[in-house]
Amino acid sequence: xxxxxxxxxxxxxxxxxxxxxxxxxxxxxxxxxxxxxxxxxxxxxxxxxxxxxxxxxxxxxxxxxxxxxxxxxxxxxxxxxxxxxxxxxxxxxxxxxxxxxxxxxxxxxxxxxxxxxxxxxxxxxxxxxxxxxxxxxxxxxxxxxxxxxxxxxxxxxxxxxxxxxxxxxxxxxxxxxxxxxxxxxxxxxxxxxxxxxxxxxxxxxxxxxxxxxxxxxxxxxxxxxxxxxxxxxxxxxxxxxxxxxxxxxxxxxxxxxxxxxxxxxxxxxxxxxxxx
Ligand code: AMP
Ligand code: MG
Numbered sequence: 001x002x003x004x005x006x007x008x009x010x011x012x013x014x015x016x017x018x019x020x021x022x023x024x025x026x027x028x029x030x031x032x033x034x035x036x037x038x039x040x041x042x043x044x045x046x047x048x049x050x051x052x053x054x055x056x057x058x059x060x061x062x063x064x065x066x067x068x069x070x071x072x073x074x075x076x077x078x079x080x081x082x083x084x085x086x087x088x089x090x091x092x093x094x095x096x097x098x099x100x101x102x103x104x105x106x107x108x109x110x111x112x113x114x115x116x117x118x119x120x121x122x123x124x125x126x127x128x129x130x131x132x133x134x135x136x137x138x139x140x141x142x143x144x145x146x147x148x149x150x151x152x153x154x155x156x157x158x159x160x161x162x163x164x165x166x167x168x169x170x171x172x173x174x175x176x177x178x179x180x181x182x183x184x185x186x187x188x189x190x191x192x193x194x195x196x197x198x199x200x201x202x203x204x205x206x207x208x209x210x211x212x213x214x215x216x217x218x219x220x221x222x223x224x225x226x227x228x229x230x231x232x233x234x235x236x237x238x239x240x241x242x243x244x245x246x247x248x249x250x251x252x253x254x255x256x257x258x259x260x261x262x263x264x265x266x267x268x269x270x271x272x273x274x275x276x
Contacts, residue, residue, distance in 0.1 A: 031237030048249035073177030
């Protein structure tokens, strides 16, 4: 028998319990408690990716609800790699991925949620956010990109915004990819050393690394204030690539299974037709 954690076990272990005080240090970054065996994590990912594809096809056929998956995490935490792995079997037809970088001048002329709302999934779709509106209480907070009192107001605004979305057919799950400072150091070094990875290196990442503790505090606060029953945060141990992908896939599959999309009744009986 394989020693694979159930979806419920993964949900329970990674959920930032709504309304509770969150201490990020209590959440492991290594993920060995879930998948002791790396090979088992890889098998689990493969099966979940296939199941996600099947569920997505039903979602697309049903066309009445949608799923938003938010990936947040510090530089090198694995947002790109997790997106690629979890959705490796999913038809691009029913999927969109949006990566949010520094807002453009046009975006800065609007409220910070404008560009986020614009990219919401349509009915029947899954949308992945690689970074999100949470940047506005993460980098926004750490780098003082807005006055303090305005940043403070954003947590409630975000909760209200997410409530509005979930009341209008969007299921939201939010995954924080949680790594240790040591792991980030190794991955940044790898980006410098491996020629194919160099394009990902950004000297600005080193400036952010100097603010490691401030970022951890900002993440902790965002997760604590914005993990809700309707849009929960999960803290995914992400030092190990294989375990991180497998854990994220379990969570995405769990969300889709709960949505339980159904192939719609076509409104006709096949016997009505004679193909000729
Ligand atoms: P990357 O994900 O490596 O392409 O980097 C994107 C960069 O854009 C990161 O440094 C983010 O912190 C930054 N970014 C994303 N959203 C915002 C935002 N709302 N305000 C300021 N910077 C942002
Ligand atoms: Mg980067």
